Amino acid sequence: MTATGAPASVGDGRRRGKVTVATIARLAGVSAPTVSRVLNGQAGVALSTRRRVEAVLHEHGYQRGDATAQAPLIELVFHALDSLWALEIIQGVEEVARDQKLGVVLTTMQGRLTPGAGWTEQVLSRRPMGVIAVLSDLTAHQQAQLATGSIPLVTLDPTGEPLHDTPSVGAANYSGALVATRHLLELGHRRIGMLCGNLKWPFCRARLDGFRAAMDQAGVPVEADLVRVGPLYVEGAARETAALLRLPEPPTALFATNDLQAHGVYEAARQAGVRIPDDLSVVGFDDLPFTRWAGPPMTTVRQPLKRMGTTAAAMLVALAAGQAPRERRVELTTDLVVRESTAPPPTGKT
Amino acid sequence: MTATGAPASVGDGRRRGKVTVATIARLAGVSAPTVSRVLNGQAGVALSTRRRVEAVLHEHGYQRGDATAQAPLIELVFHALDSLWALEIIQGVEEVARDQKLGVVLTTMQGRLTPGAGWTEQVLSRRPMGVIAVLSDLTAHQQAQLATGSIPLVTLDPTGEPLHDTPSVGAANYSGALVATRHLLELGHRRIGMLCGNLKWPFCRARLDGFRAAMDQAGVPVEADLVRVGPLYVEGAARETAALLRLPEPPTALFATNDLQAHGVYEAARQAGVRIPDDLSVVGFDDLPFTRWAGPPMTTVRQPLKRMGTTAAAMLVALAAGQAPRERRVELTTDLVVRESTAPPPTGKT
DNA sequence: CTGAAAGCGCTTACAG
DNA sequence: CTGAAAGCGCTTACAG
Structure with a gap:
């Protein structure tokens, strides 16, 4: 004692x-x-x-x-493993794990938001140093079980309420969206649409709110028709975009909640014979590697994904060492990367 | 007994x-x-x-x-974690792990071909059910250490000699390359170039050999100038392609060792004002998701990556249960996926 | 449902 | 460098 x-x-x-x-x-x-x-x-x-x-x-x-x-192990739980997005976060966690001589146990939940039944038992029996949950949340019971085993938890882009005192890591989603939207407004766009993700997820909600704030500040009304909610993948976004392009007055610019959705915009534009950026400007979010090689290279908001991974892992190591976290919520900055998918709106369409 | x-x-x-x-x-x-x-x-x-x-x-x-x-754990070691390629393999391994209630410990080697010093000790102390090495190989000593601990090993796209009796999983690289090249030949191409990876790696070598075999069978000579070796990433391939396009007689078609390289071809073509497929046909290898959304959608050779992951994991589970592997080397089939990046050569250029 | 006792597998501390 | 003995932490089998 x-x-x-x-x-x-x-x-x-x-x-x-x-x-x-x-x-x-x-x-x-x-x-x-x-x-x-x-x-x-x-x-x-x-x-x-x-x-x-x-x-x-x-x-x-x-x-x-x-x-x-405990075992020298970090448990890393992903909502799904279906994008380069996940890979960069894993790289960040791996980096810290390597330094600290820890192993990383990776689990996917196949798109579910909460780990399945047997999971907690498996984790408890492994006695890891801690758990990082990405784009997912544990049930209250699961959290209690971890606590019983003195296993700390850190969330990355949590999907539930900003709940309990669970420390979390994310990016500056709100200000990233704000800057992206302002960029479109400064180019002269007025009919700007947005492709949203599930608004129950804080990071999706924050990106929509940032979009709205920029529009409001510029005195440009947001048209309800031009804001669509859908999955964060290519196909659904392509469908939504196709519908938007068929509108009597289609948008001249679209802001997507992530790069995958923005790729869906590219796809729909290509099929509709709409040129980017001449007829339609597009901004994505994440800055995954392929955005640079898209035709045309995509303007997007960079999220420091790898650094989000290292940050979460470092927080976990500190918690496991018995230190209280410096702050409950860490938000890393985002940057607008202007490439070639944005331009002034076609003349006569402002 | x-x-x-x-x-x-x-x-x-x-x-x-x-x-x-x-x-x-x-x-x-x-x-x-x-x-x-x-x-x-x-x-x-x-x-x-x-x-x-x-x-x-x-x-x-x-x-x-x-x-x-042993601990209910599979060790999954990657040469590098830098492409969707890795993600699909991980998904396959995860699937088997989930079924068998095993955890997956993921390690990256940062581009090295062999795990670093402390690695074997860590693995030995974890006592996993087995090890899967992807695009990497263990030293003879590391293999001996695993054997002492009765920890079976399976390799996936091994990089070393088809060595020892280590069971391995891969794809039909040779016949995939053969079919891809034949496709270009049938479209009427004669000046066909190839972007290779490190030829010490069996899968890269097999893809080049398949290319050569198709050319030989068609009686079309392979021009040494048009075969380039470089890293399996976008940037290097873009540089090689730019050089090829500056040739007095540039190729009318390029076959790349993987989709990332093929994207480099797209990039170089775009910057040189060369249209795909009108001026230049391109075939990739892997069929990663983004090839479908490329502009234009890419013709490529599909590799069943996820299934390669499940196959390797299933082999490992069988070995750990004391069964002798049915075969030492499993090759899963590859399929040519024809999309819009291939077309007959420009007239007067055959 | 509970505990005293015995047992198991491994490690430590000591003696030579 | 090696082993007999003691010890540790946990579990099992039995008795009540």
């Missing part, structure tokens, strides 16, 4: 002398075999006893046996 | 009764503490003793203590 009188919190406990089954048994007023049963989820323990033991276990951050320290 | 008289091989041993430190000690004619010292790499064991103990350890596929079984 140290001299600090601070209340037990996730991440400490592990720092003190070795906590064994015997310790827990003594503190909970039961025998070692009973603690063992609780740990292994075996039947034959009264519910009240089980609860008491679990409480003590949690409070002291018990870690299994000879492997007193 | 079972009744089978088969010689011990990687992957068995683990199936029989529990092999403990005591067992090993008895068989090696030493005490348990000595075995323990060897296992933990501690000094103070005579070299000859150490060797003897290691031999017995290896022969019986010793697995640590209470965790008699």
Whole structure:
């Protein structure tokens, strides 16, 4: 025991002398075999006893046996693994892991927003140093289970409420969208449309809000018809764009929530014989590598994805070392990268 | 002990009764503490003793203590993590891992061909079910260390010699290249160039050989000037293409070793004012998602990347269960996907 | 449902 | 460099 009188919190406990089954048994007023049963989820323990033991276990951050320290592992959970977007984040996490001699266990949730049933059990049995959840959130129960195992959690672009005190990392989505929209306004565009993602996701919502703010500041009304919500992929965005281009008064510029959607805009424009940027300006978001090689090279908002990965991993390492996070929410800056997909609107169309 | 008289091989041993430190000690004619010292790499064991103990350890596929079984983990090692190519393979591995309730530990080697120093130690201490090495190879020593730990290895697109008996998975590179080249020949092209990757890598070599075979069969000479070797990325390929287009007699078609290189061709063509496919036909290899959205959509050879991942993982699971692999080398078929980047050569240029 | 006792697998500390 | 002995942390099998 140290001299600090601070209340037990996730991440400490592990720092003190070795906590064994015997310790827990003594503190909970039961025998070692009973603690063992609780740990292994075996039947034959009264519910009240089980609860008491679990409480003590949690409070002291018990870690299994000879492997007193956790395994040198970071759990990295992705909503889906379907874009270069994910790859850059992984690279960032890998970089920190390499430095710290940690392994990275990668899990995909196949598009679900929350890890499946067996997941928490697997993670608990691996005893990782911590968990990073990308574009996903754990249920309250899952969070509690991690906390019981003293396993810290960091989210990256969380999808749920800015919930609890879970530390999170993201990019300056609002100001990125604001700058992108201003760029279009400065070129002279007025009929500007936006392709949105799921507005329940904070980062999608922030990008729409940034768009709206720029339009409002410029005194240009946002036309409801020109704002469409759809998945963050190429195909859906192409369909929405095709519909927008068939409007009696089509937009002269589109801002997409990510580069994949912006590619859908390219695709629809090509099929409709609409030239970019002559007839239609397009701005994406992310700055994935292929945007540079698109025809024409895409104007987009750069998100420091790799750095978001290193930042999340570094936060996790700090939490695991028992440090309180400096801030609960870190937002890295975004930059507008102007290439060749944006130009003044066609004359007579402003 | 079972009744089978088969010689011990990687992957068995683990199936029989529990092999403990005591067992090993008895068989090696030493005490348990000595075995323990060897296992933990501690000094103070005579070299000859150490060797003897290691031999017995290896022969019986010793697995640590209470965790008699290995950890439910697949180690997935990548040469680099810089393309959607990697992502699809990861997805395949993840799929099998999910089914088998295994975790996937991902490691990148930052472009090196062989994992760094600490890597084997980390892997050994994690006791994974097996290792998949993608576009990379382990040193002989690393392979021996894995074998000592009874950890099977599968390679995917191996970069070294078709070496040892290490089971490997790949695609039908040779016939894919053959079909792609034939497609260009059938369109009427004669001045066909090829962008190669590092020819020490079997898959790059096979693609060049397939190209050559198709040209030979058609009785069309391969012009040395039109075959260029470079990295498998966009930028270098763009430079090579720019040089090719400046030739007095530029090629009318180019076959690239992968889609990233083919994108480099697009880029160079765009900057030189050369139209695809009117002035120049292009064929890629891989069929990554973005090829569909390129301007124009790219003709390319589809590689079943995800299925390569599932195949490698399934082989590993079988090996870990003590089964001998059905075949040492599995090649999945490739298909030519004809889109809009190929057309007959410009008239007067055949 | 619970614990005292025995047991297991490994490691540590000591003696030679 | 090596082993007999003690010890550690956990689990199993039994008794109540």
